[in-house]
Amino acid sequence: xxxxGIAIVLLSxxxxxxxxxxxxxxxxxxxxxxxxRVDAAGRAEFRVKAPGATKVQVNFWSSPKLxxxxxxxxxxxxxxxxxxxxxxxxxxxxxxxxFSDPGSHSYFGGSKDASGIEIPEPGSTYYxxxxxxxxxxxxVWYFSKxxxxxxxxxxxxxxxxxxxxxxxxxxxxxxxxxxxxxTGWIRQAHANFILDNLIADKSSKPMIVVMAYGYARRAGHPxxxxxxxxxxxxxAMKAMQELxxxxxxxxxxxxxxxxxxxxxxxxxxxxxxxAGLSMGGMQTFQVTFDHLDLFSYIGGFSGAAGPxxxxxxxxxxxxxxxxxxxxxxAFSKRVHLLWIGVGTExxxxxxxxxVRLHTSLADANVKHVFYESPGTSHEWQTWRRDLKDFAPRxxxxxxxxx
Amino acid sequence: xxxxGIAIVLLSxxxxxxxxxxxxxxxxxxxxxxxxRVDAAGRAEFRVKAPGATKVQVNFWSSPKLxxxxxxxxxxxxxxxxxxxxxxxxxxxxxxxxFSDPGSHSYFGGSKDASGIEIPEPGSTYYxxxxxxxxxxxxVWYFSKxxxxxxxxxxxxxxxxxxxxxxxxxxxxxxxxxxxxxTGWIRQAHANFILDNLIADKSSKPMIVVMAYGYARRAGHPxxxxxxxxxxxxxAMKAMQELxxxxxxxxxxxxxxxxxxxxxxxxxxxxxxxAGLSMGGMQTFQVTFDHLDLFSYIGGFSGAAGPxxxxxxxxxxxxxxxxxxxxxxAFSKRVHLLWIGVGTExxxxxxxxxVRLHTSLADANVKHVFYESPGTSHEWQTWRRDLKDFAPRxxxxxxxxx
Numbered sequence: 001x002x003x004x005g006i007a008i009v010l011l012s013x014x015x016x017x018x019x020x021x022x023x024x025x026x027x028x029x030x031x032x033x034x035x036x037r038v039d040a041a042g043r044a045e046f047r048v049k050a051p052g053a054t055k056v057q058v059n060f061w062s063s064p065k066l067x068x069x070x071x072x073x074x075x076x077x078x079x080x081x082x083x084x085x086x087x088x089x090x091x092x093x094x095x096x097x098x099f100s101d102p103g104s105h106s107y108f109g110g111s112k113d114a115s116g117i118e119i120p121e122p123g124s125t126y127y128x129x130x131x132x133x134x135x136x137x138x139x140v141w142y143f144s145k146x147x148x149x150x151x152x153x154x155x156x157x158x159x160x161x162x163x164x165x166x167x168x169x170x171x172x173x174x175x176x177x178x179x180x181x182x183t184g185w186i187r188q189a190h191a192n193f194i195l196d197n198l199i200a201d202k203s204s205k206p207m208i209v210v211m212a213y214g215y216a217r218r219a220g221h222p223x224x225x226x227x228x229x230x231x232x233x234x235x236a237m238k239a240m241q242e243l244x245x246x247x248x249x250x251x252x253x254x255x256x257x258x259x260x261x262x263x264x265x266x267x268x269x270x271x272x273x274x275a276g277l278s279m280g281g282m283q284t285f286q287v288t289f290d291h292l293d294l295f296s297y298i299g300g301f302s303g304a305a306g307p308x309x310x311x312x313x314x315x316x317x318x319x320x321x322x323x324x325x326x327x328x329x330a331f332s333k334r335v336h337l338l339w340i341g342v343g344t345e346x347x348x349x350x351x352x353x354x355v356r357l358h359t360s361l362a363d364a365n366v367k368h369v370f371y372e373s374p375g376t377s378h379e380w381q382t383w384r385r386d387l388k389d390f391a392p393r394x395x396x397x398x399x400x401x402x
Numbered sequence: 403x404x405x406x407g408i409a410i411v412l413l414s415x416x417x418x419x420x421x422x423x424x425x426x427x428x429x430x431x432x433x434x435x436x437x438x439r440v441d442a443a444g445r446a447e448f449r450v451k452a453p454g455a456t457k458v459q460v461n462f463w464s465s466p467k468l469x470x471x472x473x474x475x476x477x478x479x480x481x482x483x484x485x486x487x488x489x490x491x492x493x494x495x496x497x498x499x500x501f502s503d504p505g506s507h508s509y510f511g512g513s514k515d516a517s518g519i520e521i522p523e524p525g526s527t528y529y530x531x532x533x534x535x536x537x538x539x540x541x542v543w544y545f546s547k548x549x550x551x552x553x554x555x556x557x558x559x560x561x562x563x564x565x566x567x568x569x570x571x572x573x574x575x576x577x578x579x580x581x582x583x584x585t586g587w588i589r590q591a592h593a594n595f596i597l598d599n600l601i602a603d604k605s606s607k608p609m610i611v612v613m614a615y616g617y618a619r620r621a622g623h624p625x626x627x628x629x630x631x632x633x634x635x636x637x638a639m640k641a642m643q644e645l646x647x648x649x650x651x652x653x654x655x656x657x658x659x660x661x662x663x664x665x666x667x668x669x670x671x672x673x674x675x676x677a678g679l680s681m682g683g684m685q686t687f688q689v690t691f692d693h694l695d696l697f698s699y700i701g702g703f704s705g706a707a708g709p710x711x712x713x714x715x716x717x718x719x720x721x722x723x724x725x726x727x728x729x730x731x732a733f734s735k736r737v738h739l740l741w742i743g744v745g746t747e748x749x750x751x752x753x754x755x756x757v758r759l760h761t762s763l764a765d766a767n768v769k770h771v772f773y774e775s776p777g778t779s780h781e782w783q784t785w786r787r788d789l790k791d792f793a794p795r796x797x798x799x800x801x802x803x804x
Contacts, residue, residue, distance in 0.1 A: 030514055031583070031617055052497020054454060074498065092501075095454020096476065099494075099501035106508035106515035112432055113508035113515060129543055129552040137541040139588070141531055150531040162664070165567055181433070186541070215433055262564070 026104070028087070028118045033103035042082040042119045048101055049075050050094055057093040061110070062377040065093065084345075085121030086381025087188050089114050107188050111179040116188065125197070127190040127384050132200040133159030137192050142258045146250040148219025151212070153255065154182050155263065156192050158199055158206035168264045170271035170395040171208045173251070174387075175280025177303070182213045188380045194387050203392040210259055214280055216246040248287050252294060273394050275299025275339070277383045282306045289321040292334065297394050299339040301386040302350060302378055308360070309353030315360035325366050332367040336397075339390050341371035343382035350378060369393070428506070430489070430520045435505035444484040444521045450503055451477050452496055459495040463512070464779040467495065486747075487523030488783025489590050491516050509590050513581040518590065527599070529592040529786050534602040535561030539594050544660045548652040550621025553614070555657065556584050557665065558594050560601055560608035570666045572673035572797040573610045575653070576789075577682025579705070584615045590782045596789050605794040612661055616682055618648040650689050654696060675796050677701025677741070679785045684708045691723040694736065699796050701741040703788040704752060704780055710762070711755035717762035727768050734769040738799075741792050743773035745784035752780060771795070 023037040023045055035047035046058050046066070051074030058066040058078055068076035089109045091098045100106060106113035138155045158169065174191065176184040185191040191209065198204035217223065221242065229235040260267040272295050276284040281303025288295040289305075300309075307313040308320070317325045325331050338361070342354035358370040371389050373382040425439040425447055437449035448460050448468070453476030460468040460480055470478035491511045493500045502508060508515035540557045560571065576593065578586040587593040593611065600606035619625065623644065631637040662669040674697050678686040683705025690697040691707075702711075707723070709715040719727045727733050740763070744756035760772040773791050775784040 030510075032513060048499070050497070050499040052456060052499070094496070094499075094501075095452070097450070097452040097454070097496075098504065099496075100504075100508070100515065102500065102502075102514045104515075105510075106502075108432075108507075111434060112504045113502065113506075131545065134543050139539040139541070139594075141536050143533065192541075 026117045027120075028105055028107075028116045029103055030105050035103045036101065036117050038117070038119055042085060044080045044083055044117055044119065045077070046080075046101070047075055047077045048092055048103070050092075053094050055093075055095055059091045059093045059098065061089040062379045063088070083117075083119045084376060084379075084381065085119045085124070086376065086379060086384070087116055087118050088379065089116050091115060108181045108183055109177075109179055109188070121381070126388055127194050127197075129190075129193050130197060130200075132196060134196050135159050135161065135192055135199075137186055140258075140262070142254065144216070144250050144254045146218060146246055146254055147216050151216075151250070151255075152182060153213065154186055154211040155259070156186075156195060156209035156211075157263070158208065159196065160206075161208075161264075165264075167206075168266045169206055169208045171210060171259065171263075171265050171273070172297075172391070172394060173210050173212065173256075173272070173274040173284075175212065175214050175274070175276030175283055177276075177278035177280055178214075180214075182211045184380075185209075185211050189384050189387070191384075191387060194384060195391060198388065198391055205395045207391075207395060208259075208263055208265060210255070212251060212255055214247060214276075214283060216243065216250045218242060218246040218249075221246075244283065244286060247283060248290065251287055252291055256294065269294055269296045270336075270397075271395060273297030273299070273337075275301060275387075275390060276303065277301040277386070278303040278378065281340075282309075285321075289324055292324060296335055297337040297339075298335060299337070299386070299390045300341070300354075301383045301390075302342050302346060302354070304340050304354065304357055308357050310349060312353075315357065315364065317360075317364035317366065325361075325364060328365045328367065337390075337393050338366065338368040339371070339393065340368065341373065341382070341386040341389070343373040343376040343378065345375060345377040346382070347378060428519045429522075430507055430509075430518045431505055432507050437505045438503065438519050440519070440521055444487060446482045446485060446519055446521070447479070448482075448503070449477055449479045450494055450505070452494075455496050457495075457497055461493045461495045461500065463491045464781045465490065485519075485521045486778060486781075486783065487521045487526070488778065488781060488786070490519050490521065490781065492519060493517060510583045510585055511579075511581055511590070523783070528790055529596050529599075531592075531595050532599060532602075534598060536598050537561050537563065537594055537601075539588055542660075542664070544656065546618070546652050546656045548620060548648055548656055549618050553618075553652070553657075554584060555615065556588055556613040557661070558588075558597060558611035558613075559665070560610065561598065562608075563610075563666075567666075569608075570668045571608055571610045573612060573661065573665075573667050573675070574699075574793070574796060575612045575614065575658075575674070575676040575686075577614065577616050577676070577678030577685055579678070579680035579682055580616075582616075584613045586782075587611075587613050591786050591789070593786075593789060596786060597793065600790065600793055607797045609793075609797060610661075610665055610667060612657070614653060614657055616649060616678075616685060618645065618652045620644060620648040620651075623648075646685065646688060649685060650692065653689055654693055658696065671696055671698045672738075672799075673797060675699030675701070675739075677703060677789075677792060678705065679703040679788070680705040680780065683742075684711075687723075691726055694726060698737055699739040699741075700737060701739070701788070701792045702743070702756075703785050703792075704744050704748060704756070706742050706756065706759055710759050712751060714755075717759065717766065719762075719766035719768065727763075727766060730767045730769065739792075739795050740768065740770040741773070741795065742770065743775065743784070743788045743791070745775040745778035745780065747777060747779040748784070749780060 022039045025037045037045050056068040056076040066078050068078040101115040104115035107116040135158045141150050144151050274284045274288050281300035285305040288298045361368045373385045376382040424441045427439045439447050458470040458478040468480050470480040503517040506517035509518040537560045543552050546553050676686045676690050683702035687707040690700045763770050775787045778784040
């Protein structure tokens, strides 16, 4: 059969076989896009069409902006200095407005589908797909009586989940950061491949990982009109607390029962962990310390107890977390793992806040793990490393069982 | 516990509680984005910041462009005429360049993460999440010896797949169109909800639906440099045929065996269907007619046999499809369903091509179904309707079984 018809629509798949200077299209690109591209030193070349623009910049979220230069053909180009390995969000600033790069796939961050570029880390394979058994990532939809709406979550099931129907598994609830959504841990971080690799080399126990959407509006409570109400105003604070409480209720009253009914979980606190990054870390501390009957492993990745990390409050071990730390020995027996981490290059307030929480916990003799990711900022490479350190510490005494 | 930290990062979730003129944020928007928004008549209002631009348009792919007007605050705004119900791709044309709308989620089409807007269809609930049992959508990764790479596919498993471990299911392979990817049938079309609804009201048999990525580069065959080689040149045609053949080999030699090994399928031709839209319909005709030993249900949605639909070739029932139609009675016995569909408002070549294929098949006494979607163009509303008509015709004599 002739392939004329298919040929017409396949044409867009071909592009630009040249490869000067060792630059290769980024793994985060859409099919066929030659730009952005990356070289072995971690430098990135960008190219975008904007013939009518007068100023175009690459707007990295964790690095300085990069000015682009206009070329005679209406395209703008720029080459970065070597970037820190890992996944970097960016957008294009075009004459005072902000858009995504059509050459990049979109990654939800900053409350929008932003662009991203992956800079390979030499020697790091722990977040790449390798020739080992792979788990699935399931999209599930559940109706929440808390929000009065259908909600979407992603659920990683470990390799062989289907072929070992008599086994039950522990569960890690793993939350994204502010402005992100339930897809971030998979699309940006490759959490599924991280778990696949950790399980394959027996560093981690097989587990189910649930990634929920971290924003929740309570049913029948329309958004307040905050126009003219500055951040920190009583109205804004009240609205924020309502959002946070709605998430907590959705998670503990709807999502966890749904997951325990649908999947072969071990549905008790000894086999349930929660961790999250940034906002998700703060949510983790709120949800777990409010519900220590439900959780026994706690992880805060570049985010933990909000007032203690960002609010500059002093840890009072007698009263903090509803008094949970008042007896450190009892706490360590009850909570199998308290884990906090931060990147060494994070913004000063975040880094100092996590360090202060760490030293305060140490001073109060509260057993915990503190991890610093060398050379990385408030970005996904930090959180990939966090997960790589955190996951092997989970469920070692309570693995999957019949 | 105080919620200061969470409050900081939750702030972006609030925006714009006003609702003048009955316009509501589109369901396709990102969380908190007030624009674009839609009213009951199907009109859409757009708003985007571009203070330095001199000309901004909403670039619909299936409707005329819409000029936007610059406002004193640096934002551009426009209100459309009533749009056809359904999902519409669009981008923003800004001074000769093309970008996505930051207010919209991204939907992969046109070989990029484009914007999309959902116009509700009054009375149509068949593609919405309803209070019925829901299937899952699984992301799976398989290594293809054909492409030498890891490939990603989405797999819909019907409600209760997990709770009825003794049942096996028939499989529909469902392909996206040119410039799209394996996510389109879920994100843009809500194929999972369409199947959930059809299965709930017993119109469709429970089935597994596999959505594969329709582009494949053969391992060790780098893209040819087609610079200066016009479309239709021997070099370009050869390249296109190689892409199409690589997809066919990946599907028949790797994907189908992988799916049959991993899922509880009924692994025979009587329980295997393939359909696709546009390019995916052409691929369906190529793959199924080359492998009638593997498939017995065939669907072409706004795309079928390329040369017959787009190439203006005449159907010779004696020789077409390797002679499969030469004996119409034998063909009907062997192929349980041959289904083609097109929207009445599609571009003339596509509409005329499908009508001509339909009448040619009728003239040759080849049993088939021809469906026209009233009032819709080459767009997802056509393909949602196609799936709604097509899926209930599958596997009625060969449903899930132990």
